[in-house]
Amino acid sequence: MIYWSIFLAFFIPGILGYGGGPASIPLVEKEVVDRYGWMTTQEFGEVLAIGNALPGPIATKMAGYIGYMEGGVLGSAVALFATIAPSLLLMLVLMVTLLKYKDSPQVKNITKLIRPVIAVLLGAMTVQFFITSTESSGAVQTIILTIISFWMLEVKKVHPAFVILLAIVYGGVAGLI
């Protein structure tokens, strides 16, 4: 049943993504692209790009949209529920206990130890994106776009939404020629 798959696809990243929404991006990709095959890496990239260009939490934007694509309004609701509810409910229920332990070294170690794992997942995803781009746009285009967007984002600190918009315009023009 599709709703159960949608629930699982977002529930797992929701309970494993230590480090906020961005940490769950590679976990979502693993489920949505690798496991269920709902979209290709490039399509996932589009969703991520539009998601990054829009304001608001990234995890729920991705869940809401992908859920909608796979199961309509109900699918969207299921995906959002699976993303939000587990950790929020835990937080509300365990509030008193958690407040007591929030400074304990074990609890602090959780995020610390899981961070490198998330970094590896993000790194693997990065490589995958560059491979996809090389396959579809060619190596030269990819290198040029990479250097320009890195320069704009990191050196000039241009707003991501603007950089994505520029890339879209560039792609459109290049496609017309």
Added chain:
Amino acid sequence: MVGNKERKSAEASSLKVNANIFAAFFRIGLLGFGGGPSAIPLFHIEAVKKYKWMTDDEFGDTLALANTMPGPIATKMAGYIGYRINGVIGCLVALFASVMPTVLMMILLLGILQKYKGVEWVNSMSQAVVPVVGVMLAVLTWDFLKKSGQSLGWLRAIILTVLAVILMEVLSIHPAFLIVALLIFVFIPSKKGGEAP
């Protein structure tokens, strides 16, 4: 806790409270570019400075607590703060306000993109975006690595990173197993005292 007389006025003002909750989290949702973590200062402005729903210390505690839990930070904060102000209804209002506007925008924008998928230049548009996302992910990767190095020490961070590469990328083990294993490891009292804070 609430007396009969107070209950009526509380119900009357409940609508206004919900409207305030909605407005606060709606603004946060629409102004916070760069995902949940970058919206944290906005939460502080609304919840502490503007509406005085909580003190600075309470806000700090909530944030620390939210950070110990997995999942998106923005919805944990919104849900919890909403719940504190006005129970389950407050929680739902806060979540709805922070999530729905941008989800609807996503569906609208990507819907338009999907419609013209077959057209050559639209396809070229989405191809050009892929390396930009690659750069953003690379930056995010470096961010996570740098923070790991700072909090764990570089040697331990590198060992863990290499281990994670071997397990997940070479042996193709699902990240869930690795993360759960690490969670178990954290709570096992270590004899060697290897887990210094």
